[in-house]
Amino acid sequence: MIKLSRISKSFGRNEVLKGIDLTVEKGEVVAILGPSGSGKTTLLRCINYLEKPSDGEISIAEFTVNCRKPAKKDIHTLRQKTAMVFQQYNLFRHKTALENVMEGLVVVKKLTKEEARKLSAELLEKVGLGTKLDAYPSQLSGGQQQRVGIARALALNPEVILFDEPTSALDPELVGEVLAVIRKIAKEGITMIIVTHEMGFAQDVANHVVFMDGGVIVEEGSPKVIFQSPKEERTKQFLARITPESAYSI
């Protein structure tokens, strides 16, 4: 279980997160929606401590970090319990697909090279890249790179995988293959938090939808409730603007 309490974050005078409380049950797939600048990516990055929250508490599987005065060791432990899939993939450029997945297993999890290689090859097979083990990121398409990124995150067997707009940098025709992989692993009961603009996907895959705006959670609930009968005016506006049917009635 993941519990965020009163997470706040400011960049200078700009308060991006204004005390976020969020509980994510084990096995839940959470979709975070919201307009640009609403703080959803910052919130996600705070969970992995790529962004230092100004205040609050992050608790993952009984392990709690107080963001006011976190110990270096605690941050390190927290990062080992989470894994991130980045918008820009961020694969290690000087390593092959296989080495990218192996890296964390060997360096952090201390597996032997043989064990790591076997597991990594299996995972790449699972995301449909069994034939690309020795390709460098620069030799892969965006969709393939992102699937390697997902395999890299899966390999660490984290408590939660954080997806930061995983398909936003992709060509439209490559979005499908990445979403299919995410959908597949969602079915395996891995806890996931996804920041996304793919409404159809969120509606389809998530079982907990969070709508953020202006650094606060405006509304959260099951996808059915959020997408079909949102209570807050701001949520209705947002959904009306991005739902294709209503948006382009030329």
Added chain:
Amino acid sequence: MTLDPSFIWTAFVQILPAIPTTLYITIVSMFFGLLIGTAVVLIRIYKVPVLHPLAAGYVTLIRGTPMLTHLLLIYFGLPMLIDSLAESFGWSFRSVSIPMIGFAYISFSITAGAYMSEVVRSGIIAVDRGQLEAAHSVGMTTFQALRRIVLPQAFAASLPNLSNGVIGMLHGSTLAFTVSVVDINAQAQIVASSNWKFFEAYLAAAVIFWGLTVLVERLTALIEKRINLYNRGGVT
């Protein structure tokens, strides 16, 4: 006075034994220079308290003074320091047991360190911030991330500058003759002084330096080719 082509060959052969000295100075200075430079740049990037202003001072001071001056200051200053320390602590070690080439190693490493810190810095800047974030996200410590992810890529990015540095040091190492180290250039002078055919001797030395430089260039190209294996998404 006329050119004596046959003496160019004679000088060439007699200078050859001095090549290892030049190479030792170049390799040792560049190796430690790279270590010092990397340490300095990390201290500066992470703003390590106390060390940070020292590192900045080191770079500006060394880059602001000639390499020959460093050599002379080390050559005359270090023995004073060592001997006075040895005396007050009762060590048996004395500065006279330091070989001459040792002064060249020390001073040129210090010189190279300052220049290399800028070279390494340019390489680190060239590495996308996302690489460090990704390394952190898989649970690596900052040290692991630097060693395994950031620095290898930074090294690749700074290779052209590094090769420049090696060539610069190869040629700069001729200054070691001022502290009686017999490198290629000093050997040429010795060979020439027996019969006053300086032009021929220095010409032979020039050819040797050029040959060594071509070797460095080839080696760089070879490493670059290997790096481009993953880097082919770049502009080149």
